[in-house]
Amino acid sequence: MNTTMSLPAKAPDLPLQPRSAGFWTGVLRKLMRDPVAIGAGIVLLILVLMAIFAPLLTPHDPYQASMLKRLKPIGFEGYVLGTDELGRDMLSRLMVGARLSLFMGITPVLIAFVIGSGIGILAGYAGGLVNTLIMRTIDVLYAFPSVLLAIALSGALGAGIGNALLSLTIVFIPPIARVAESVTTQVRGRDYVEAARASGAGAVTIVRVHVLGNVLGPIFVYATSLIAVSMILASGLSFLGLGVRPPEPEWGLMLNTLRTAIYTQPLVAALPGAMIFITSISFNLLSDSLRSAMDVKA
């Protein structure tokens, strides 16, 4: 697993053993037999469902403040998880907060997966000067610790959801592009790519038919291992006030506004962070299981 605030220093040497179309069914079957994967999957499913159906499920209006009901403890009547510093229902805010938190954690990785794969595959397949130019540029971005890069970019761009997403996407493009480049370079050296060139096929056809199918899987698995980091970073930006702006509920931002309450209602104050923690663990465990499920020889 590469999920820490530090991204992996080197592109891992991903296994490239032959895979058939039935390969993914095999991976799924293995995952279904892995209790850790099932557990993590169920937790994530619940979180996602909770996020989707939040408006139907919330017991209270998550924006409804009340000066009288500020910072009520967990179990306070009518408020299962208490209330926040403005007297808003914690449970409702956590549920609705799942929407933005998950969105802001997953989206940058997805966009970076598309862009990073594109860049990496181009560099890996083209090789030579194109490769050098692209990869040396990537190296510059890679020279920043990821947290520093995210904060530098969103600090300069200013607060806001869009800017936070943009910053995080830029943070995740270099590691994904590196993995994509390394996997593509490996595939490009395979004889079946040579054979395809020998049949007179053009570069675009070869990449479409022979390269994509063999590299996207490993890149995707790598990208999933970044979601946990992305969740922590995205919430971290909101925690610093660089992401979501109040009064929108988002776990990182809630954690920030509740900091003042750690002496009065510590358990309530810690709740949003616990949600980030649970989500990030689940993504990590699922990604780990996915990796080991794919690692077995076909």
Add this chain to the structure above:
Amino acid sequence: MLFYLLRRIVYTIPIMIGVAFFCFLLVHIAPGDPLAAILPPDATADLQQQLMVLYGFDRSWPEQFFSWFWRALQGDLGASIASGRPVAEEVFKAVGNTLMLACLATMIGFFFGSLFGFVAGYFRDSWVDRAASALSVLGVSVPHYWLGMVLVIIFSSWLMWLPATGAGPGGSDDWKWDWAHIQFMVLPALTMSVIPMGIIARTVRALVADILAQEFVVGLKAKGLTDFGIFAHVVKNAAPTALAVMGLQLGYLLGGSILIETVFSWPGTGFLLNSAIFQRDLPLLQGTILVLAMFFVLLNLLVDVLQTAIDPRIQRS
């Protein structure tokens, strides 16, 4: 070896220029006129003109970059808008505080990480191993800024053993290595140590398991080598890589400290960045990022070179 060293250093120079260029761009990607971003709101026309010339916004981009870079190389990072003081001065004071914290955290993380990793690798596939693995998953999944809050809740709010925020009675300017001051470091350092701990544990576990599986170790065991002898052998072989990982993690902590310092109001670079962001003090933001990133690049170089010096087999191209 000398050639490798030279090549490695030459290779680092374009990276450093690239990093500098990126930091230079930070001011320019900021929304609005870069000058407006740098100007205090109550700027006089005179000051505006002065800054215009100082930052050379009337000149072409490459010119601006090289003159900025040239000044930066000489240690001139401009002046902070908020305090008016030279950025370099503020940054280096903060870097000192951050380094103090990061070094302590790295040592704690390295100690416990190696311990867990060693035990897990030695008793591979036992319950100890599984527990250590679980712990390292927790370690890499935890939002550390939240962990900091939890530690404050436990040790400051409930147990009241340790202070929650700040850097001692006299603030950061009056640091002494006595308990009155050190106690302020304990919680942030402990929080921060979790970041490298998981990675180091994983690395050490893999290393130890690898070394123990090697044939000659099996041979040594068969020859009746004592447990201590085997232990010494494992430590000798695992140390270079483990130390290299530790060095790199120290670098990551310089970035990772930002959020933790905010939680604990520790007067380091994270705290500085935080205030730079909220006062839109772009020269300060730019200068801090530049110094931290350069530090990170140089640390990488140092780790690489040291690792090669210790173990010439890992000469990378």
Add this chain to the structure above:
Amino acid sequence: MSIGMSVEHIGADPHGDRGGPAQPLLTVRKLVKHFDLKKSFVETMMGGGKVVRAVDGVDFNVLKGETLGVVGESGCGKSTTARLLMHLIEPSAGEIVFDGETVGSPALPLREYRRQVQMVFQDSYSSLNPRLTIQDSIAFGPQVHGVGKRESMTRARDLLARVGLEPSRFAERYPHELSGGQRQRVNIARALASEPRLVILDEAVSALDKSVEAQVLNLLMDLKDEFGLTYVFISHDLHVVRYISDRVMVMYLGKVAETGPAEALFEHPLHPYTRALLSSMPSMDPDRRTEEAPLAGDPPNPIDPPPGCRFHTRCPLAEAICAEQTPTLAATGTRETACLIHEPGSRHTQTGAAIYAS
């Protein structure tokens, strides 16, 4: 479309035989490939940087309908030559002429050349895309050249049957579900799918078990007759080369040492290197056991090949002149050899002694 029709199709092809049977199918002139050693920025600044002389001026012909065997130790440039012939790598210099047309000229664009020349690789595993069914792999080539999907699938299944794999059982399978020999049959079918005239077999049977190897060799010979193919057969296995080849070319350190009809070359090698190479070949017949010292050591580094004759550092007959004068590949009847001993007028003391002549 049946396989029989494919054969007719080749005959009716506008790009089919043009020069008549006497014109070589493939003529290679002064082919050179130097690989740059990985250069760092500093070395580039200092100028130069070394090159690996993988193929260093090679001339040969491939006659229509023959099998040309190419042998030599590893690192002699056999496989580089194969890749150059296929234009998978760009030659540093030299020219490849296919049936009278220079490859890459307007008369014979690379794409069209690549339809007429195909290659079978050594590693049957890595030469098939693991994510495509074998019929998709075989049909890929024809589709690239504009054959419809349906027709190319039919052709793929026909070819599978022809190489001995029951289409109904194998067409939908993936490479990892096949054995090495079966996969190599698939690779052969894939090479034949675009109806080539020349097939380059680069160590195509080397990775197979001996029994499977024999089956695949026989298959190759059958296919050659049936489709009127020409083979360039590259192998380090002298027995196999002798079995399948009409003519043989011996390479040493990026140069041609000797060429000639297979039987003549194996019975009476002219070049000392060929002789040494053959003496390393174990013989079943005690009467034919060699007295010649087999080759000792490794070939010299192709980055800095020896001056003069490249073999002089290991040649039992080497003299001072061999380090100075580079022998030229000269014809003697149907045979060619590059050795000063066979070069009239050279200052080698044994010149003309014809010790190797029959």
